[in-house]
Amino acid sequence: MSPPSPAAARGSIAARVTANIIDALNNGVRPWVQPWDSATALGLPLRANGVAYKGINVIALWAAAQTHGYKSRHWLTFKQALALGGAVRRGERGQPIVFYSDGTSAEDGEGDATTPRRAVLRSYVVFSADQIGGLPVHFYTPTITPPADNEAELAAxxxxxxxxxxxxxxxxxxxxxxxxxxxxxxHSFVSAAQFLSTYLHELGHWTGHATRLARDLQPRASLAAYAREELTAELCSAFLGAELGLAVDHFECHASYIDSWLKLLDRDPGALLTAAGHAQRAADYLRSFLDGAAASPPT
Known part of the structure; x- marks a missing residue:
């Protein structure tokens, strides 16, 4: 039997991850928001070498951590755990995620750099450090990003x-x-965090202009396109917020967003993969300015 095509593999993993997200959204939970403290940002999930995961993998691992109550930000493959002197506990089940590439860098199941590609090539399974015994102690230390408390610095x-x-x-x-x-x-915002999170959300939309990342920004002609762009901006805000200590708490976040995303994902399971990819590129584009460097338009 021949192996599944890359397109089939992409469809399979997108459908599995999307199903988990739909379950959370149906319960009124956005997996990229701390359920117990709306003022606290989630930390980005980390690979064995401490490098953060990207795109759809971030959402998948956030959702798994919330579902199972994992506290560690580290996620490892079975082989990585063994190499570090640990072992996955009997009966534990891993989380499927994807080989992700943004065209300039890539990550695979062993955390090695590979030849850059522009496609998701395959899926693999990782385990939370909380499911593994015998790892070095730093893998078990919860490292949630603290709430941002310097409004002036972030605004600058x-x-x-x-x-x-x-x-x-x-x-x-x-x-x-x-x-x-x-x-x-x-003064219309209830807190500095809400103001800055809203600002970040709108900056996410701003990246999509034709002179920047060139997304379709005429979404009101289509409810699906509108939902997809709002999801992109929301995830962009979540990805950068995780680095800056800003929770997703923008000014006009309401239940109708969740309803529109559920309808979108029900029709097109691959929409989450697409939105996450756009959001990661938007976050990377904005980060170059936030870190003090000039961003170059995409080629």
Whole structure:
């Protein structure tokens, strides 16, 4: 029997991961939000070598950690655990994730760099350090990113992004026609974290302009396209928020978003994989400004 094609493998893993996310959304839970403390950001899941996972893998591992109550941010393959002197406990079940590549770097089941490709090639299984005995102690230390508490410093970093921001009105949005972010006045937000998280969400939309990452930003003509772009901005905010200590708590986050995402994922299980990929590229684009370097338009 011949092995499944790359397209079939992609479809299979996307469907499995999406099914887990749909279960969480049906329960009113966004897996990229801390269920017990909306003011605390999730930390990015880490590979055996301490490098963060990317894209769809981040969401899959966040969802698994919430479902099973895992505290460690580290996830290892069976072989990696053995190499470090540990062993997966009998009866434990791993989490399927994917070989992920953004076209410039890649990660596989053993954590080795490979020839860059632009496709998800295969899936593999990882285990939380909480499922493994005998690892070095640092693998078991919960390392949740603490809440951001320096609004001025973060606002200054956000201001490095060359986006036009106008304040006023009662809603937050990005207008692709004028290439302008609109935010309510600072006092309209219940906290600095909500203000900055909303700002970050709209910056996620801003990355999609034709002069930047060139996503389809005319989504209101299609409910599915609108849901996909909102999911992209939400995940971009979650990925960067995990690094900055900002929880996903933007100004207009409400139940209708979850309903629209459920409808989208029910029709197209691959939409989550697509949105996560767009969100990772958006986060990487913004990070270059936040870290003080100029971003180059994609080629």
């Amino acid at each position: 970093r956000f201001a490095r992004v060359p986006a036009l921001v106008e304040y006023g009105g009662a809603r937050a949005c990005y207008n692709p026609v004028t290439d302008t972010i609109h935010l309510p006045p600072r």
